[in-house]
Amino acid sequence: MGKFLRAAAMIVGAVALAFTGIGLAAGLTLATATSFGIGVSASTLFLASGALSIGAGLLTKRPSGVGGGSQTQFSADPNAGVPYAMGRTATAGQIVVRRAADGFGSNAKNDLNDLVTVLSGCGPIGGFVSFTAEKEPVTFDASGNAIGKYHDIMFQDRQLGATPETSALQVTAGSSANPTGWTASHKLSGMAATLWRLRYDSKKEVFFQSGVPQPLWLIDGVRCYDPRKDSTFPGGSGSHRWDDESTWEWTENPYLHALTWCIGRHVIVAGKRKRIAGLGALLDQIIVPMFVEGANIADANGWKVGGVVYSRPDTKWNVLKLILQAGAGQPLRIGARIGCLVNTPRVSLATITAADIVGDAQLARAAPLRSKINTVIPRYRSPAHEWEIVPGGEVSVSAYIEADGDRRTKELEYPLVQNAAQAATLARYDIEDSREIGPGTFPLKPKWLNYAPGDCLTLDLPDTDNVKLLLLQRAIETDSIVTFTARSETDAKHAAALAQAGSPPPDAGIVYDTTIDPPGVPEWAVSGGGGGRIVLSGGVDNGLADSVIFEYREAGGDWVAAGIEPPTITEKVIAGLAAGATYEVGVRYRARGQAGGRLVVGPVDLPVLELDGGTPSDVLARE
Template identity: 25%
Template sequence: MAKVVGIATGVVMIGVGIAQMNPVLIAQGIMTVATILLAPSMKARTASKNTLTIGETAREGIFGEGSTGGSLVDIFNYGGKYGTDWTVAIYALADHRCEALTGFYVQDKWVPFTGDGLVAGYKNQLRVDWRPGAWDDEVPAWVLANCPVVGGVPTWTANDRGRGVAKVYVAWKADKSDAKNPVWTSGSPWSSFLWVVKGLRCYQARKDSSVGGSGAHRWDDPSTREWTDNPIDCRYTWARGIYAGDHVDDPAMLLLGRGLSDIEQPPENVFAPANLCDEPVALKGGGTEPRYRIGGVFGGDDKYIDTDDDIASACGGYTVEREGAIEIVPGAAQPVLWDITDDDLIVGSSVNSSDFRTQTDAEWVNTVAVKYIEPTQQWKDHSAPVRRDTADILADGEAKVAQPALTLCTSGTQAQRVGEMKRRMGRLWRTRSLTLPPRLVGVEHGDWIRWTSKRYGVRPVPDEPVAIIYRVESDSQDKGWQNQLTLREIRTDVYGWTVDDELDDGSVAIDNPTPDFSGAPGGGDWTLTAELVSGNGLAAPALRITGAADSDTVTSILFDYAAGSASPDAEDDAAWTSAGTLTGSATDMLIPGVMAGTTYWAAVSYQIGAERTDRLILGPVTTPAAETGGGRMLLEDGGRFLLEDGSQLLLG
């Protein structure tokens, strides 16, 4: 109900604004409506891809760079007194070989992936190993060593590779029940991971010299492929088929895509549109970005037409059928291939002409609010700035809002460009249907055609007819080779764009940074040494900690030490002896009264407000033996230091 009321309020604001000729009120009303009119299908789809899947699931792939919650392959525990200290989970991310794991979110915190092993910043309580989906990927040794054994048989063996499936092997250690600064503040992280992956390695026909391109790419040699987020190259690889283990020569191994031949999907057709997508577009803030790119998950259970539409929408384009092949034309001005006049119409054929759209026609648009996937918002769907022209709204008498859902678009500026194309197209209302003679049977779907007409041109008809450019929306030929066409008006300026057209996105919410008390002081900021302290002709062993705090928020610095051959647990307070607390940044802490010839460890931690950080452990160091001084011998006796005459020297 709140949503309905909100929309109604926005509509009233727009109506009053139009009546009063108040552009500010109109704009406020449009923002209200556009904010509320979410695209449920996109939100549901984004949420499903970013959520962990349990149980049987359809095969999935990743175009460009995208995010996925993955699907759970296995989960088990090991370690500790009860075999539950560590949890291991294996997640499948894509059913094809991928380029790289960029990083991941765990409990909403972004972690760049720097390589297999323990993850920095998690106190040795998190491990991630990545397998890209190569045919001979190996199972990590630590999984084999710690997996459950049932009936004397390990549940994981070296042969359980999951060939051709990109995976992550993850292990995390539970916090101790009395941990001062637990790592897993929200409980077990098993379902909170969101993986960001550079996905499909694609065949690029432009780089294949055997089909007219230039380069070493070959369809039948998947080792020549490269990662790309070019929409046309991604789509062509998908259309030709994605095969298990890259076995492109075995139709039975087809996992994803259509599995078409080079006859059904000619490689030479993708050269021009792929090059267009790579063209640089200037950005308002400086630099450039490719004209179009895509990133995201596609499913084996998605309809082919839906995948095609998702790709076409992301690049402001449309699908066409030409010579039996389905192709995608990215959004850009096209050359006019045909010129006709009224003399080219077949005598006696009918022409349907309309210069206006009906109230319910979705193509009549004056306001566009595009939704796309925003990587900086944890790969959630996000609204680009609303594209509108107040003069158009006043002329139409109401706001006519379109909200395209670009499920494979991950660039806000690209989303703006696509939205502006949609808005400008929404101002072109003319449609025509006509029949052309056999000599013009070559006019096909997607072609641009210029029609100079006295009868069906601009009304009222001037003395000199005005040529209008149309895009062919459909074509069909009858048995007499007559060509029936449906047309819609198009103009080259629909696709114009400059840096001045780019709007600032003021709706991106950025959380204030929260103090991170879990991390210990920086390892390079502190050093521990063992030395002899001289005084009154005597020299006794001592420990010295030197360094400086690495943060202005530190209120005090705490020092601890302990003796032993192995490093004490950083969180076990009972294992440490306090050496004192100092304030200030630059610090030199001397700890006298220690045993000679003994291995020692030291620890540094910070007090920040009411919180104490973890300990940074330093060492080990071994204290030197006592030395004589001024003719008197310093002896060690049970931790006391005695002069040779038996009198006691107290230090510390």
């Protein structure tokens, strides 16, 4: 590609600058160009320098981020859209009901805080995986009562969102079976939801005096249609049917989620199928084989989709772009049908020569410097960081940095990606695609009508190297001339992107030196003894210590706790020891909850207690 019309590009580029000062003049025709000696015969190729490259960005405009809010924030918003959870992801959901109730007669009035939360619409979802409150795992018994420290103060019931649900959410807390005003008619059919009840009781160790703890439910999101499991689809085998959601299954494959979003999510209302989310296209309006190809590639590469989008303000087309972005893809409009393009190595199907071109063909001479990037900081949703969007490790290409003369960095977000390595792969693809040449337009003879966006062709013109082109758009003229919009396609980028290793960011926080030295020998010593006791005297010579741990043992035995004292202590008495025995005393300092090394003082021999008139046994015998 380095020799691609090199001489012609230099000539046309110079002419363009002479005409406009910034790029190729819009009115510069092929006849004008050939008069300057481009050397391409018979109205073949028209090289542009800038304007067409701007068009490349328009063809592949990145999706905007999720606009419906943060999936990890527990909130109540009456204007919020319905959440739509995909893959395995964590969400705090949307509060739709919040009421107080009386549940425990010995407590204050309205001692229950009841919350109904929708986690995902368009159910049923794949299932519930786990639950945390303030980042602490909480499990529940069969009755919905929490197990462990939240027992009798936290209760929960859940539903997957069947259509219709057989019953409303219900969990008994004390004497209260339901939230105030909550009836058997409140079924929330089609909604994956929870009923979460919190008890306020000041006599309990935990009684939510600081408010509702931050919840997070880890769930398997909505189920999807897979044509590969549909025996009515060519090559498929199984019971899946595109118009019967009860046959669909849970998946993390981005292209199956994209196909399902194109089909849309529906419910039956008064005997009619009504769309509630997605594009709502019929199957013959979708180029299904393109999505099947993407699904197979995503499975092979381990690409997954995960996260929550919303019915508003997110647009349906932007949601489709976000889903496909997670699988290194983008949507295509081909006539009146919806297709998709996946980044993967492709074989050129045919070769375009000068004899195939009708009229003027156009192709940018190079990607403009302003559109090139050589470094990306990918932002993705990290399970290790409480499922928040975080920046991953920097992805850069040193050869491009050297060629560009400096580092050209962008921070790009992949909101439905939950894996650092996958985000790094997508970042490398974005770097490589920013450096492709194009787009260009190629009007071709009717024999090229059967080629479509997503196909690759080779451009072979006089005085040029062969250039591999990826078709992006197709327009058919009234005289059966087909005009393709295309850009260059570099084979080597795929191996480079797939080999990209990603790294998550480090956990935020201050790193402490947790090493705590044992007390020095001069700090503590035996100052006295006798009468079954040992007296230690000394002082703490460690400014970080918040307490002193004392222990003792008979020589060679196990250590026995003798108390924890404040760091101001200067004397410690250990009493109740056996006369005539030999003891050792241990002293340790504790700082930030961490105990340090032990100073062993001793051995200390305790004398036998002597009484007037003989030994203690003699006295007892006389008595």
